[in-house]
Amino acid sequence: MAQSIEQRVAQAAEKALNDHGYVAPVDVLVGMGWLQPLQRDHWRQGRTPYLEQVVQVDLGKISTAMRALHRWAQEQGLQPSETSYLARTRDRKTLRFSASGSPSFEREYRTHWLSPTLSPAKRARVQDQASRPPDLVVVSPLKDWTCTGCGGHGDLLLMEDDAPLCMSCADLDHLTYLPAGNTALTHRARKASGLSAVVVRFSRSRRRYERQGVLVEEQALVDAEASCLADAEARTRRRARDEERLREVDSELADRMTAEISRLLPGCPPQRAAGIAAHTAARRSGRVGRTAEGQRLDQQAVELAVVASIRHQDTDYDELLMTGVPRNNAREQVREKVDGVLDRWRRGSDR
Structure with a gap:
């Protein structure tokens, strides 16, 4: 027997709550299979005018699901928290959810539902993480492409208003690439860098963008490498204790x-x-x-x-x-x- 929309909403919301302690409407749409992760990523990158344009059901079903989520969250005793959604673009523009742009609809999409069991400290961390401006995302393309700014091309591009820019036209060509793999080095380099970007590449087999590394300022990378070398032994001991x-x-x-x-x-x-x-x-x-x-x-x-x-x-x-x-x-x-x-x-x- 096919599940009702209410049952599917509850199932997707429960999974999101278990995964990270809160439920976001976007998570539920993805969990129900109505919003493909790739389309969500394009929207987060500012390449889609509004989210509902790429949700694969009509507005009536979306409204039913949103009402069901609201009822489920209240029944579970979850606490609402309005969150900012900014695009992963240089201008960090506010993302739009609904076709109408209605303030009430936009607020409903932005509302995250937090578990009441979260400690005050964990709740503050969750809210801070959700409201933090998103990473600037640079793409390592699979296909040939042409920069809309200068007509050139390269190994990396930045999407701006659904148009690709090379690193020079995006004013990111002074940054140094740091491949993924060393968590401590990456964290310290990004923290020390005034400007940074995450580099992603689309996986055809997994149908999603996957992180490849980061772009950071060269001096920030040099300082981070020195810092990691200085306390390598202490971090090894701490890692052993944690394990x-x-x-x-x-x-x-x-x-x-x-x-x-x-x-x-x-x-x-x-x-x-x-x-x-x-x-x-x-x-x-x-x-x-x-x-x-x-x-x-x-x-x-x-x-x-x-x-x-x-x-x-x-x-x-x-x-x-x-x-x-x-x-x-x-x-x-x-x-x-x-x-x-x-x-x-x-x-x-x-x-």
Whole structure:
């Protein structure tokens, strides 16, 4: 059965809230599949007059989704916070959302909904980050192009009013390129540089722009390199301490989840419970154990992790997928066996 707009809004909003502690209407439109990330990026770069022009549904559906988001956010007790949206262009012009340009519509799009569980410090950081002027973006093009200013070309371009400019015409040719890869060096160079820009390149396989590096002032890069060399040993020690602390936190979460699985499903073998917990709680895995619900040990989240393990280890689900059976159909075919294992474990038997 197809999901309603309200259900899809709630699902997209919940994911955004778990990802970064707040929900923005733009995030929801992307999460619902109505706004492609590439079109969103073009809009952020000032290459689209207004956002609704590239949303792939009519204004009626957009309005329904916006009302549903407002209701959902209020039901969840989220707190509204109006945010500035500026283009990633030299003039940092204010971005427009709606076809009409109505102040009330624009305000509705700009409103972010913040989790009430955020500490005051985290809330301030989230609001500051959301309102901060966006990075100036320079593109490493895939195709041949011609500068609209001088008729030349080059390895990099800046889009301005949907027209490409070379680095000279964009007054960025004095900057030095620093490839991505060294986080500390990049951070310090950008902080020391009066003018900087992020360099991106479009990935055809992933259908999105990906960061390649930054452009910074040459002296800023020299100073940043010296600074990094001076405290390299201290940063190595700090990184080791941070990694150890994260391992302890992850281990503690896995232990709590193991105990909760054993409590809910006493028939689950202890080694199996520990394996499920370690798998689903792995950092950066994107699995249910890393969601807010998983870290709170909500029963539904814990049981979803167990179901996923049963599906892969105790049924022929993976073989069905390999033979081309659609995922939903494969899940339906193994549902009875999954439910049988769950029922035995709930009763306290692993046989």
